[in-house]
Amino acid sequence: MLTYSRLAYQAHDHQRCIITALERARVLCEESHARLTPIREIVLKTIWASHQPLGAYDIVDNLALNLHTGKRIKAPTVYRAIEFLLNLGLIHRITSLNAYIGRSFPENTHNDFFLICRICHSTAECSTEQMNSIILHTAERTGFQVETQVVEIIGLCPKCQQEKVS
Amino acid sequence: MLTYSRLAYQAHDHQRCIITALERARVLCEESHARLTPIREIVLKTIWASHQPLGAYDIVDNLALNLHTGKRIKAPTVYRAIEFLLNLGLIHRITSLNAYIGRSFPENTHNDFFLICRICHSTAECSTEQMNSIILHTAERTGFQVETQVVEIIGLCPKCQQEKVS
DNA sequence: TTATAAAATGATATAATATAACATTACTAT
DNA sequence: ATAGTAATGTTATATTATATCATTTTATAA
Numbered sequence: 001m002l003t004y005s006r007l008a009y010q011a012h013d014h015q016r017c018i019i020t021a022l023e024r025a026r027v028l029c030e031e032s033h034a035r036l037t038p039i040r041e042i043v044l045k046t047i048w049a050s051h052q053p054l055g056a057y058d059i060v061d062n063l064a065l066n067l068h069t070g071k072r073i074k075a076p077t078v079y080r081a082i083e084f085l086l087n088l089g090l091i092h093r094i095t096s097l098n099a100y101i102g103r104s105f106p107e108n109t110h111n112d113f114f115l116i117c118r119i120c121h122s123t124a125e126c127s128t129e130q131m132n133s134i135i136l137h138t139a140e141r142t143g144f145q146v147e148t149q150v151v152e153i154i155g156l157c158p159k160c161q162q163e164k165v166s
Numbered sequence: 167m168l169t170y171s172r173l174a175y176q177a178h179d180h181q182r183c184i185i186t187a188l189e190r191a192r193v194l195c196e197e198s199h200a201r202l203t204p205i206r207e208i209v210l211k212t213i214w215a216s217h218q219p220l221g222a223y224d225i226v227d228n229l230a231l232n233l234h235t236g237k238r239i240k241a242p243t244v245y246r247a248i249e250f251l252l253n254l255g256l257i258h259r260i261t262s263l264n265a266y267i268g269r270s271f272p273e274n275t276h277n278d279f280f281l282i283c284r285i286c287h288s289t290a291e292c293s294t295e296q297m298n299s300i301i302l303h304t305a306e307r308t309g310f311q312v313e314t315q316v317v318e319i320i321g322l323c324p325k326c327q328q329e330k331v332s
Numbered sequence: 333t334t335a336t337a338a339a340a341t342g343a344t345a346t347a348a349t350a351t352a353a354c355a356t357t358a359c360t361a362t
Numbered sequence: 363a364t365a366g367t368a369a370t371g372t373t374a375t376a377t378t379a380t381a382t383c384a385t386t387t388t389a390t391a392a
Contacts, residue, residue, distance in 0.1 A: 035388085037340070056378070077341060079379065084340095095261045096316050098378060113301075115310045124308065130300050135279075135319055138294060143324040144281045150262050152316040153301055158309040201359085203369070222349070243370060245350065250369095264349060 008051030008122040009157040018048045021102050025090050028106065034088060039073065042066075043081035044102070047091055052121045053099030056082060094123060096152045101125075111135075113151035119160040174217030174288040175323045184214045187268050191256050194272065200254060205239065208232075209247035210268070213257055218287045219265030222248060260289060262318045267291075277301075279317035285326040 025044055029036040036044075046062050047054050054062075056078050063073045082100055085091040089106050093099075094114060101123055105112070110127040117123070131151070139146045156164070191210055195202040202210075212228050213220050220228070222244050229239045248266055251257040255272050259265075260280060267289055271278070276293040283289070297317065305312045322330070 035339080037387095039341075071342085073341090074343070075378085076343085076380075080341075095318075115305055115308065117310075118313060124310070126304060126308075128300065128304060131297075131304075134294065134296050134300065138292060138297075139281055139319055139321065142281065142290065142292075143327075144283075144290070144319070145322040145327055146319055147284060147321040149320065150316060150318040152261075153305055153310070153312055154315065155305065155313040156311040161309075161311055201368080203358095205370075237371085239370090240372075241349085242351075242372085246370080 008124045009117070009159050014051075017051075017102070017104075018045065021048045021090075024106060025085075025088075028088060028090065032088065034084070039077060040081045040084055043078060044085055044090060047085075047100055048102040051101070051123060053094040053097050053101040053116075053123055055097070055099045058099075092125070094152060095150050096154065097121065111149050111151070113153065115153050115155070115157070117157035117160050118154050120157060122157050122159075124157075174290045175283070175325050180217075183217075183268070183270075184211065187214045187256075190272060191251075191254075194254060194256065198254065200250070205243060206247045206250055209244060210251055210256060213251075213266055214268040217267070217289060219260040219263050219267040219282075219289055221263070221265045224265075258291070260318060261316050262320065263287065277315050277317070279319065281319050281321070281323070283323035283326050284320050285329075286323060288323050288325075290323075 022041065022045060025036055025041070028034075042063065043059055046059050046066075049062075056075065059078050059082075060073065060075055063078070067073070082091070086093060086100075090103055091100050092103050092112065092114075094101055094116065096116065099121075103112075104125045105127070108127055110129065110132050112125050112127045113131060115124040115126065135149060136146055188207070188211060191202055191207070194200075208229065209225055212225050212232075215228075222241065225244050225248075226239065226241055229244070233239070248257070252259060252266075256269055257266050258269050258278065258280075260267055260282065262282065265287075267280075269278075270291045271293070274293055276295065276298050278291050278293045279297060281290040281292065301315060302312055
């Protein structure tokens with residue numbers, strides 16, 4: 001019943017995550033006649049560097065370090081790239097962290113929810129049919145028309161549970 | 167199956183909401199040997215003035231208008247009152263609005279979720295057993311240990327749906 | 333191919349939300 | 363009454379995000 005899940009904290013070849021994400025971004029942009037400019041691409045790559053959501057100013061700092069080409073890319077530019085990527089569905093905003101993370105399942109029509117580790121901030125993206133139907137049913141019963149949803153579960157990932165014990 | 171719901175947008179005697187909330191706050195503070203100081207009480211009252219979540223600086227402004235006793239209560243004081251009320255479970259933080267709303271069911275042990283109108287921001291507090299069990303089951307299956315949750319459904323309340331049509 | 337419009341980025345300033353740090357005041361309990 | 367704790371006052375500043383206008387780049391049509 002777990003339709004999708006990318007469990008950040010399980011071992012996986014993360015280079016593949018990045019390559020796949022970038023490739024998918026290129027295809028999607030081509031299809032929708034949107035331009036994946038160098039700035040947008042490097043912002044996406046920076047966000048995909050980990051499964052920890054990244055704040056906008058973290059991205060600014062990261063670019064300053066990794067580009068070291070004299071001129072710094074400033075906040076508004078990063079926010080514009082973020083907006084572009086959000087609109088295309090290539091990244092998610094994690095509201096409770098004010099941070100951004102790569103979207104693992106752009107093809108997924110269900111709404112996603114997130115398992116966010118309070119300690120290491122690693123964030124897993126999931127989606128179930130059930131969750132969606134409960135939300136829709138409950139809302140409908142009260143006459144409320146659902147548009148979007150923010151479902152963020154905060155707790156401890158397996159690794160940080162371990163380290164708390166030891 | 168809808169365990170609780172306070173449907174902000176349904177007609178109700180809101181004065182009663184406020185009176186009940188304040189009374190409950192007094193009792194709870196007494197029980198837990200916490201002090202419901204004048205500032206904390208007026209912040210709670212201000213938040214309860216409507217079923218729209220209120221930003222911290224909205225509260226600051228409100229107090230300036232309604233107290234008009236020379237000295238303004240400043241942001242840190244309001245944030246401290248907010249923290250106190252959050253800890254006691256008397257208010258909720260609505261993450262997607264950076265705002266605070268009175269808690270309708272402090273006795274509810276389930277976790278709450280919110281139906282938030284995109285236009286008028288009226289916010290209904292709900293909770294169902296089902297939602298909780300899905301979240302717990304999904305999380306457990308991945309080895310994630312749930313602590314808290316943010317479930318905010320954004321859409322249109324019945325009233326704003328009407329007004330969109332007309 | 334160049335002129336032109338549209339899109340993207342640069343640059344500066346500032347809004348909005350939240351907290352740190354330390355001083356002062358008020359309350360509680362002996 | 364007084365010491366110790368809790369709450370509030372005050373100032374400064376951190377953090378996240380956006381508005382505005384200038385400049386550059388890209389796409390396209392004459």
